[in-house]
Amino acid sequence: MKQFLSFIFLWLTFAISAQNLYQNLDDGTAGIINGYGAWGAYTYVQEASVDVANKGTITFYHPDLAAPQQRPVIFFISGWGREYQTYDKFFKYLTSIGCSVVNIYNTSPGSINTSYQNSLDMMQQAATTYSNWIDTSKVGLMGHSYGGGATVWLGKQAFDNNGLNWGTNGRFIMTFAQWLSFKVTDVDLQNYPSNVYLLMLQSYDDLHSGGPNYNTDPRALRAVYQLINIPDNDKDFVTVFSDVDPAHEYIYNGNTYSYKASHYSCYTTATDSQGHYQPYDAQDAFLSNRLADAMIKFVFEGDINARQIALGNGSAQQKDMGIMPDLAVTDYYITNRPESVFEYKCSATTGWGDTGIWHLQNYCTDANNDGHIDTLSSKKLLAEDFEIYPNPSRHDLHINFKNGKEYQVKIIDITGQIVYQNNTISTITIDVSGWSKGLYFVNIFDANKLFTQKILID
Secondary structure (H helix, E strand, O other): HHHHHHHHHHHHHHHHHHHHHOOOOOOOOOOOOOOOOOEEEEOOOOOEEEEEEOEEEEEEEEEEEOOOEEEEEEEEOOOOOHHHHHHHHHHHHHOOOOOEEEEEEEOOOOOOHHHHHHHHHHHHHHHHHHHOEEEEEEEEEEEEEEHHHHHHHHHHHHHHOOOOOOOOOEEEEEEEOOOOOOOOOHHHHOOOOOOOEEEEEEHHHHHHHHOEEEEOOOHHHHHHHHHHHHHHHHHHEEOOOOOOOOHHHHOOEEOOOOOOOOOOOOOOOOEOOOOOOOOOHHHHHHHHHHHHHHHHHHHHHHOOOHHHOOOOOHHHHOOOOOOOOOOEEEEEOOOOOHHHHHOOOOOOOOOOOOOOOOOHHHHOOOOOOOOOOOOHHHHHHHHHOEOOOOOOOOOOEEEOOOOOOOOOEEEEEOOOEEEEEEEEOOOOEEEEEOOEEEEEEEEEEOOOOOOEEEEOOO
C-alpha cells in the first residue's frame, strides 16, 4: 500500500509540475532526460569566430577532447542577418553528442549568386582550417530560413561525385523554416545524389500567418521535396504546431512564454515582442534536438531505431512532441491560397538581386492544389513506363515494365532495410506472402532518374 501511495504521489507531482518542466532549459541542464534529444556527454569548445574578407563569418564548435579528433561535422547556414548567437544553444547541443559544428554567416549576403558561393567557399575553408576536427566523410547540412533554402544548392556541390564528394560515409540535409532555394533547376534536382537523406521542418503559423501578402509560397518547398532525386522513404516533410493550452505557458526571467509555431520555433532562440531572448525550452528539445540527434545517429552510426524518429514517415515516435501537439508528417505540403497572395512567388522569373535564378522558375506551380506541381517531374516521366499492382498486396506483387529499358528495382521496408533487389527489363512477380504486414517503398531507377511508390502488404 505504501508503494502504491508513493507512486500516486510521484504521479501527481509530475502532473502538477509538467507545465514547468522545461522552463529552466536556458542553462542547458534540463530537457529530455534519456533517449534521442537528451544532452550528450561532451562539453564544448567554441573557437574564436573568423571573419572572412568580403564573404562572411565562420564560427566553429567542437567537443572538448584531450587531443584533436576528426568528428562528424554539421555545417549550419544561418538565416538572413542571424549571427551564431541565435543558434548558440543548438550548436552546443550538437557538440554535446559528439559532432563538430561549423556556422556559416553571411555578413553582407548581397546577391544570391555571390552569397551562395561565399557559403560554399567558407565551408571549404573551415574543412581545411579545422581538418583535425572535421571528418568530411560524415557531413550534415543544416540551415534556417535563407540558410535552409541555400542547403539545397550547397548539398549538390558538397555531395555530388562531380563536386566535393563529401559524406561518403553518411550525408543528410535538415532545413528549418526553409525559404526559397535558388540556383537549382529541375534537372539539378532530378540528378541529385540519391543517397542523401532529407528532413524539412516547417512551422504551421509561419506558413499560415501574415497579410495582406503572405511570405514564402510553400509550393516552392514542395517543388524541392517532390523533384529532388531522393526516395520517399529517405525524406520527410514535418510541420510543427503551436500549443494553445494556457496550462503549458511558463515564466522565465519574469516573462511569460508559450510554444508558438513561428518562423523561429524550429531552432533555439529568438527575441520576443519585448526584445527578450526566449529561453531554450521544450519545443527546442523535442523538435530541434530530438530530430537532429536521431538523424545523426541513423545516418552516421547506422542506428535503425533512430530512423523511426528522423525519417519515420509519420510514426508515433516521430510525431511525439511531449506536452505539445504532435508533429504532422506529409509527403507534400498543400496550401489552399492562390499563388498571387504570396510576397515571394515561386513562379516569378527574376531573383533576389540576380536575374533569372529564382527557385525553379515556373517549375513549382500547382494550380489545382492536388499536391503535385503542374510541370512534369522525373516521377511522372517514369510512371508512364510501368505499373505496380495490386496495392495493397497480400500474395504476389507485379511490376510491369512497358518500354524494354533496363531498370533497377529495390523494395525497402519502414526501417530502411532492402527486402528485394533486382535488375529487369520485363514484368516481374514478387512473392510477398511471407513479408511482415506494413508499409514498404518500391524504388525504381534508370540511368538518371528515380521513381518511388508506397505499397501496403496486408
